[in-house]
Amino acid sequence: AQKVTQAQTEISVVEKEDVTLDCVYETRDTTYYLFWYKQPPSGELVFLIRRNSFDEQNEISGRYSWNFQKSTSSFNFTITASQVVDSAVYFCALIPTRGGSQGNLIFGKGTKLSVKP
């Protein structure tokens, strides 16, 4: 089965705190792709990062960082020094390369992040 699990439904932090959003995925594919999207109240899904299964290097982009660990099938997302504008729902997603879902995004249920001033 191809599946993405985001166990944290809602997280609330105070501005400037660091926060980590967890993502665990399931796939039997050896080649697959992982994504994070941000969904503000406007509804549009905003692309944050894409990672393929052969690239386990962690990535940092400003206050955002991602930790990809194949051994634990996890692709966690950390926001450092959170800001109110980070408040949104964050989705982790998987694109498998085989089977009926190949080439299409399989999303987790999302984590709603609230950053309070």
Place this chain on the structure above:
Amino acid sequence: DAGVTQSPTHLIKTRGQHVTLRCSPISGHKSVSWYQQVLGQGPQFIFQYYEKEERGRGNFPDRFSARQFPNYSSELNVNALLLGDSALYLCASSLGGRGENYGYTFGSGTRLTVV
């Protein structure tokens, strides 16, 4: 440059009616995908079209259909609406047929309410 545009933004329909949602991809993008996002859930894949042909279909009933036009815009049609069809319908465009290679850009969605 215009992003992915969807129309209408909001829609209210009665059970049993039919609805058509529209999507225009980013200029130059040849693939359009449709996703359904029920409140509190992640988006679920419905259809992908590439070069006017159906590339993939998710686990949705035959009441859902779609098509892609020569200008790469797309329509999603839902017949015999049920209350459970109430959701945000998202359109995503991609340069090529393999989303993993090109990435997906999403529109702001159409919020459908069935009463």
